[in-house]
Amino acid sequence: MKSSESPRSEVTISSEDFNLIEPFYNAVWSGDWQATNEFITRNPDVVRARITYSGRTALHVAAVNGHMSMVETLVDKMYEEDLEIKDVDGFTALAIAATYNASIEIAECMVRKNTKILTIHVNDMLPAALAFRYGYTKMGRYLYTVTPLDNLVLPQNGIDGATLICNAIYMRSFGIYIDPARAITDSCRELNNIRLLTDNMSIIGSPEKDSHHKFWSFRGLALKFLKMLGIKFLYDMKLVHVQTFQLVHQMCATTTSLDEIQLEACFVYDALFRAVDRGNVEFVISMLKANQELVEICDELWRNIFMRAILNRQANVFNLIHRLDSKLAAATAIDRHGNNMLHLAGMLAPDPQLNQISGPNKISGAALQMQRELQWFKEVESIVTPWTIEHKSSSLTPAQMFTRDHKDLRTEGEKWMKETATSCTVVGALIVTIMFAAAFTVPGGNNQDTGVPIFLNKELFMVFIISDAISLFSSTTSVLMFLGILTSRYAEEDFLNSLPKKMMIGLSTLFFSIATMMIAFGATLLIVLRDKYSWIFFPVISLASIPVTLFVMMQFPLLVEIFASTYGAGIFDRNVQIWN
Structure with a gap:
């Protein structure tokens, strides 16, 4: 049936007629193409009828079960508008394909018939975002490539693009290129994509700085070489690294056009502090390169990023202080409780950092933990001004605070x-x-x-x-x-x-x-x-x-x-x- 013919109204089957439609449902469910075709020949309108109590059409049922030949038969006999029919939960047949079996061939068949179904929202998401939400990254990538770009980046549709990037980040799929300004500014209170990137980068690591990935510094050559050899796992890993940092740099670059209120509303400050706390130095560097004024921001306790790095024992972030012109100003800062940097170094490290059992900074035993804490105290002491060494907070100098907070650790080390x-x-x-x-x-x-x-x-x-x-x-x-x-x-x-x-x-x-x-x-x-x-x-x-x-x-x-x-x-x- 051609799409150029005049469309007919959607047919709804009453509860009394479900018994009559059951043979058709069974044929579609089992993939019996011959029985299905015979039933459609006798009842042409059945292709657009709701044949389940959940309001699904035969196309929905075929998509659920991944019957490609059945889908082709049904789509050929349906009008374009028929593919836009939703079940009681608001799912089109394309949305079903995107969330049940992730058959790209089935999605392609539907999209060829009617591209409008790509822009029909299901649970406030486009099908492409829905596929990522349910964990089908390949389907999500395909639907993203065929979804009209205007439906992702125009002001009235910006939230759709942000939602898509949000779900893609959750699945660690970073080959999605949408205007990064939209990804940050539209509905940022709900989506906070830039914060999601901070969390994911701690898992993915850096392709350039991580000592375990020196090979990745030859980006283009490595990609071509791995693809030529067919080493899919390594190739995909490298691709994820490259795409992640491309997206990071794009997003960070957009922060330069935002004022202070927008930066805070879009969780940029929060993302930076989360990156510092987690030791995501590449993210921190990208942010500071894009906007060097961010080095001066403080959290609600008046602590700058280097004070947070000391408190959470993130040496790779703290090391950045040596490359800043404002090093002295950062090193002499005082937080709301009267603590300077050396006081924070004198506090006991959080358990995840103190008891690190793997990675390049692994610490075994209480004695080495005590040694690492002393190394932190000595390093911070070497950059602060002399007055901070005797400066008191809660009637304690930094050295006295170190002794108090590390009393138990010293005993355990002994x-x-x-x-x-x-x-x-x-x-x-x-x-x-x-x-x-x-x-x-x-x-x-x-x-x-x-x-x-x-x-x-x-x-x-x-x-x-x-x-x-x-x-x-x-x-x-x-x-x-x-x-x-x-x-x-x-x-x-x-x-x-x-x-x-x-x-x-x-x-x-x-x-x-x-x-x-x-x-x-x-x-x-x-x-x-x-x-x-x-x-x-x-x-x-x-x-x-x-x-x-x-x-x-x-x-x-x-x-x-x-x-x-x-x-x-x-x-x-x-x-x-x-x-x-």
């Missing part, structure tokens, strides 16, 4: 250090005892006349002696270091360098003593059994390597973490670049 040192001391003392005894009970024994070891002239005997001596000396050093930890005064300053240094020396020498002990054991076996039972050597040596491997797996990561935290590059970077 307990953690002592427990670790005690356990390692037992192991070290045991190795000292074994290696000391082994030095006087050498393999093969001694010549009874001269007292000289029987195997003295063998090369393997020297391996045994040297390994035994090294193991004895290193285990003794380890025990002494751990005893030093057990007898330490545990002042706050000790957690910064003294205690971690002793722990590193103790763990590394203990590891070395275990390894050389196993070497001495292997050399002994080879000396004694090499002539007649050489076959047993390799199985025994393999078993002997198990203790060394276990120690490496359990303690070596801690050793590396302590070293990185104490002597590594650290989390603070005074040469960070943001204006390039």
Whole structure:
């Protein structure tokens, strides 16, 4: 039936007629094209009839079940206006296709018949936005590409474009290019797209700054290369990174045209502070590049973005202060409660940052948590003016506030250090005892006349002696270091360098003593059994390597973490670049 024919009025089936229409419903539901076609031949108007109690037409039913051939048959026999029929919930057949099975082929068939259905609202959303809302990103992308642009960006339709971007951001689908000014300004009190981006960027990360994504710096080349190789997962991940930051830069650029009232009403200030609290430095940089005056804004407690960064221990954001001309003004700010930056550094970090168990800033154990807190205090102290060091808030200087707020953490750090040192001391003392005894009970024994070891002239005997001596000396050093930890005064300053240094020396020498002990054991076996039972050597040596491997797996990561935290590059970077 051609669309050029005069349209007929919509036919409604009464409740008494549902039994009569049931065979037709069953044929459509099951995808029986032949039975459906025969029924339509006898009853042409049935294609536009409501054949369910929820007011759905045959096209709705076919779309729900994804019957492509059935949809083509029905669409061919329907008028253009028939595709605009809604069920009792306000869903057109296209909206059903967008929210049930996400069949793009079915949507294409309907759109070819009537493009107007792309602009019919369902629950205050266009079909494209609806598809994103229900999680069908591919369908959403298709419907977005065929939806008239005027229905997304014109002033009277701006909310539709904002809704579309909002839902796309929720699904982390960022290839939607609509005037970013509309995305921010229209109905921004309800949509707050820019705040959604802050949340999503914490999950997605940065394609340029994230150390785990250095490869992504070659944007165009990487995209072409990955697409050529057909590595879909990596290609999609890269595409999401690129699209995210393109959208971020577009949205941030529009903030320059907004006045203070609009910025606050559109949640721009809120988005910036959320980005600071979450450590989304790329978002913060994009905002500051677009509008450098944002660096001067304060929250309801009169805290600027750097004070918020300190409070939430976001070093990557705090580092930006070194690149600002207004560094001194930011560093001398006082909040509503009379706290300066150093007071905030003296407060205990929030649990998510204090107990971070993964990522590049991972912290294991209360002692390292205490060390990180001291590092923050020292770093902030190095940039504030002298008067702030003695400035009091609630009758406390920053140092006194640090002591008060970190009292429990210091106690927990002392307990953690002592427990670790005690356990390692037992192991070290045991190795000292074994290696000391082994030095006087050498393999093969001694010549009874001269007292000289029987195997003295063998090369393997020297391996045994040297390994035994090294193991004895290193285990003794380890025990002494751990005893030093057990007898330490545990002042706050000790957690910064003294205690971690002793722990590193103790763990590394203990590891070395275990390894050389196993070497001495292997050399002994080879000396004694090499002539007649050489076959047993390799199985025994393999078993002997198990203790060394276990120690490496359990303690070596801690050793590396302590070293990185104490002597590594650290989390603070005074040469960070943001204006390039």
